Amino acid sequence: xxxxxxxxxxxxxxxxxxxxxxxxxxxxxxxxxxxxxxxxxxxxxxxxxxxxxxxxxxxxxxxxxxxxxxxxxxxxxxxxxxxxxxxxxxxxxxxxxxxxxxxxxxxxxxxxxxxxxxxxxxxxxxxxxxxxxxxxxxxxxxxxxxxxxxxxxxxxxxxxxxxxxxxxxxxxxxxxxxxxxxxxxxxxxxxxxxxxxxxxxxxxxxxxxxxxxxxxxxxxxxxxxxxxxxxxxxxxxxxxxxxxxxxxxxxxxxxxxxxx
Ligand code: CO8
Numbered sequence: 006x007x008x009x010x011x012x013x014x015x016x017x018x019x020x021x022x023x024x025x026x027x028x029x030x031x032x033x034x035x036x037x038x039x040x041x042x043x044x045x046x047x048x049x050x051x052x053x054x055x056x057x058x059x060x061x062x063x064x065x066x067x068x069x070x071x072x073x074x075x076x077x078x079x080x081x082x083x084x085x086x087x088x089x090x091x092x093x094x095x096x097x098x099x100x101x102x103x104x105x106x107x108x109x110x111x112x113x114x115x116x117x118x119x120x121x122x123x124x125x126x127x128x129x130x131x132x133x134x135x136x137x138x139x140x141x142x143x144x145x146x147x148x149x150x151x152x153x154x155x156x157x158x159x160x161x162x163x164x165x166x167x168x169x170x171x172x173x174x175x176x177x178x179x180x181x182x183x184x185x186x187x188x189x190x191x192x193x194x195x196x197x198x199x200x201x202x203x204x205x206x207x208x209x210x211x212x213x214x215x216x217x218x219x220x221x222x223x224x225x226x227x228x229x230x231x232x233x234x235x236x237x238x239x240x241x242x243x244x245x246x247x248x249x250x251x252x253x254x255x256x257x258x259x260x261x262x263x264x265x
Pocket of ligand 1: 029030032065066068069070071072073074112114115116117140141144146147148149240243244260261264
């Protein structure tokens with residue numbers, strides 16, 4: 006099996022670029038998440054790595070979010086294992102001591118948006134066909150409190166309330182307007198812009214920046230850390246409900262039929 010995540014680390018700059026390369030749409034399966042977290046942990050432990058840029062090798066898609074097949078028709082045990090891996094990804098990314106930048110070179114719904122939101126900065130390709138947002142309610146499911154809090158911490162309470170209730174997906178320009186992304190550039194300049202932005206962030210002394218980041222994010226992180234098991238139980242009992250399975254089934258049907 007080929008790697009789902011490819012890491013290019015430049016020792017001279019201290020910047021690593023993580024390319025997600027899990028065809029067709031970088032959906033976050035248990036296998037993907039496991040590999041992603043191992044790569045992330047390696048970089049985190051390497052003191053010479055100060056900055057991380059996350060991007061996609063797939064055309065048109067950054068990440069399609071959680072792999073819906075992981076939530077459809079699986080046993081409660083397997084669902085629980087999957088959810089633990091989703092928590093792990095969020096905890097690791099949101100609390101990373103590296104500067105993290107999402108180079109969003111394609112669509113980034115739901116879990117893909119969450120992954121972007123955990124970064125310190127978001128740069129998105131200016132293609133009106135791309136979209137980003139937490140669209141969970143459109144699937145008949147509910148974004149958990151830590152998804153919600155990550156978005157509130159980025160764009161504020163009222164914007165999050167509207168976005169989450171309606172399951173809104175934003176094109177890059179609209180995402181920029183509400184602050185869901187920080188910068189929009191032509192497709193072929195996303196990585197360059199991310200590298201330039203990274204260089205600026207890395208002029209700030211690591212220690213001061215890290216403590217500040219931790220101060221901003223600690224309440225949300227601690228809340229999940231101290232509620233992990235309950236959050237898993239909550240997810241498992243929700244996702245295995247007949248009515249929720251039915252909604253997911255209908256959404257999958259719609260995805261297959263929609264083919265452009
Ligand atoms: N999981 C599994 N398979 C997927 C997913 C996904 N998230 N997204 C797409 N696929 C599949 C498609 O079904 C299709 O399969 P096939 O080729 O067999 O028909 C293949 O990937 C390619 O997809 P498209 O043809 O649609 O590719 P496009 O380039 O046209 O579009 C998009 C790419 C925009 C990413 C589009 O596929 C899309 O909108 N996907 C759905 C994204 C989505 O809604 N994800 C939500 C996942 S839920 C989540 O992340 C958070 C859940 C929180 C849980 C809370 C519960 C308590």
